[in-house]
Amino acid sequence: MAAVDSCLREHLSSEVALVSQVSEYIISSGGKRLRPALLLLAARACDYRGPHAPVLAAVVELIHTATLLHDDVVDESALRRGRATANAMFGNAASVLVGDFLYSRSFQMMVTVDNMRILRIISDATNVIAEGEVLQLLNCGNADLDESRYLEVIRRKTAKLFEAAMRIGGVLGGAGAATEEALANYGVHVGTAFQLIDDVLDYSGEHADIGKNLGDDLAEGKATLPLIRAMQVAKPGDAALLRRAIVEARIDEFGPVMEIIRGTDAIAYARACAGEEAQLASAQLAHLGSSKYRDALLELALFAVERTH
Numbered sequence: 001m002a003a004v005d006s007c008l009r010e011h012l013s014s015e016v017a018l019v020s021q022v023s024e025y026i027i028s029s030g031g032k033r034l035r036p037a038l039l040l041l042a043a044r045a046c047d048y049r050g051p052h053a054p055v056l057a058a059v060v061e062l063i064h065t066a067t068l069l070h071d072d073v074v075d076e077s078a079l080r081r082g083r084a085t086a087n088a089m090f091g092n093a094a095s096v097l098v099g100d101f102l103y104s105r106s107f108q109m110m111v112t113v114d115n116m117r118i119l120r121i122i123s124d125a126t127n128v129i130a131e132g133e134v135l136q137l138l139n140c141g142n143a144d145l146d147e148s149r150y151l152e153v154i155r156r157k158t159a160k161l162f163e164a165a166m167r168i169g170g171v172l173g174g175a176g177a178a179t180e181e182a183l184a185n186y187g188v189h190v191g192t193a194f195q196l197i198d199d200v201l202d203y204s205g206e207h208a209d210i211g212k213n214l215g216d217d218l219a220e221g222k223a224t225l226p227l228i229r230a231m232q233v234a235k236p237g238d239a240a241l242l243r244r245a246i247v248e249a250r251i252d253e254f255g256p257v258m259e260i261i262r263g264t265d266a267i268a269y270a271r272a273c274a275g276e277e278a279q280l281a282s283a284q285l286a287h288l289g290s291s292k293y294r295d296a297l298l299e300l301a302l303f304a305v306e307r308t309h
Contacts, residue, residue, distance in 0.1 A: 003054035004036050008061060011105055022090050022098040026065050029083050034194070035060045038300070039165040042183050045293040046173020052113045053172055056122075060165050062106040063126055067133070067161075069099035074137065075220050118168055125164035132156025141221035143243040147228055151192070159191030182287035186297065189281035193304040196274035199224035201308070203258060204267050218257060221249035225273065227257075230266040238263075271305070278305045 012023040036057030043053045071077070072085040073092045079085060087095040103126070110122055136153050139145050166187035170180035202217045203226045217224050223246050231239045238260045245253040261267065281301045288294045 001033060001037065001040070004033070004040070004057045004061065007054050007058040007109075011058065011062075011109055014101070018090070018094060019098055019101050022069075022086055022094055023102065025089065026069065026086055026098075027061075029080070031061075031065075033061060034300070035064055035161055035165045038162060038187060038190070038297070039169045041293045041296050041300075042166045042169020043172045044169075045288050045291055045297065046170055046175045046179070046183075048169070048173035050172065052115075053169070055109060055113060056118065056168055056172070057165075059106045059110045059122065060161060060168075062102045062109070063122070063129075064161055066099040066102035066106070067129060069095045069102070071133070073099075074133070075216070077216060115171070117171055121164050121167055121171070125160050128156050128160045132158075132160065136222070139223065141247050141249060143223060143231070143246040145223040145228065147225065150223065150225060150228060154192050154195045155188065158195040159188045162191030162194070163187035179287045182284040186281045186284040186301075189277045189284070190301050190304050193274040193277035193281065193301070196225060196270055196277065197305060197307060200226060200267055200270045200274070202226075203261055215251050215254040218245060218254055219249055219251035221246055225270040226261055226266040229269045230261045230264045233264045233266070234260055274305045278302060 008027055009024075012020060012027060014020045014023070039057045039060055040053055068080065069086055072080060073087045073095050076087075077085050078088045085095075086098070090098075106122075110119060113119075132153055132155075136157055139149070139153065163184045164187070166183040167180060170183040175183065199217065202214060202224065218227075227242060227246060231242045234242065241253065241256060242260060244250065245257050278301045281304075282298055285294055285297055288297075
């Protein structure tokens with residue numbers, strides 16, 4: 001991970017001062033680095049010890065960071081990881097353009113590895129993520145969004161990069177087709193569990209822990225699983241209030257919405273769904289031999305569900 005951080009800082013330098021300033025602000029903001037960690041662990045679990053893993057792990061983190069920059073502009077977010085977002089600090093235009101720089105720099109870095117298979121995995125994943133972002137935008141204010149369509153957005157927007165990171169680790173390690181597919185499936189399930197808990201924390205977390213404003217999802221008109229479940233099981237009058245809050249993006253209704261959610265099994269249901277995803281992820285690791293890297297992947301699946309931030 002130290003090599004990944006070194007690689008990130010080396011490749012974020014630019015003759016344009018604002019690019020370096022915004023990039024450094026984002027990269028140093030205390031992210032979990034889960035996606036690069038997954039790539040490194042998958043590669044080591046498949047006995048890869050070469051120089052390409054830290055570079056590709058840095059590429060994955062740059063793509064993730066670029067999506068965050070663009071996300072925060074679209075969502076008009078003011079807080080992330082307990083700090084002001086880049087768009088709040090430097091403006092929307094700078095955030096969008098530096099996000100573009102991070103995408104282009106990540107592609108410059110990945111071609112140095114000179115592996116067409118890996119290029120295809122990353123470029124395909126980046127495209128799917130972009131589609132997921134647009135799909136989420138189209139679903140804002142949609143109180144009729146069901147669980148299956150909600151999960152489709154998660155698979156595209158969040159889980160796809162987890163999947164790509166794990167698959168790349170397998171490719172670097174020369175894993176067989178079955179093992180590579182199992183690693184990729186692990187990524188899908190862990191990424192899904194991770195996002196489910198993110199959505200849970202928006203209605204049950206503590207501001208100081210999660211590093212963003214509670215109710216951000218509601219303020220953006222996003223029908224996440226806690227809301228979807230609550231609308232299914234709440235009394236008709238309460239369900240109508242939830243629908244109105246989503247359609248009108250009523251953050252001023254956050255208090256009543258929280259009361260309704262807490263009066264149902266919505267939070268427990270969403271946590272249980274995340275737990276199922278983590279179990280499915282862990283089951284995929286049966287394809288790997290015993291190692292401390294496999295053990296760490298098992299721990300990460302557990303962390304994705306039990307975290308409070």
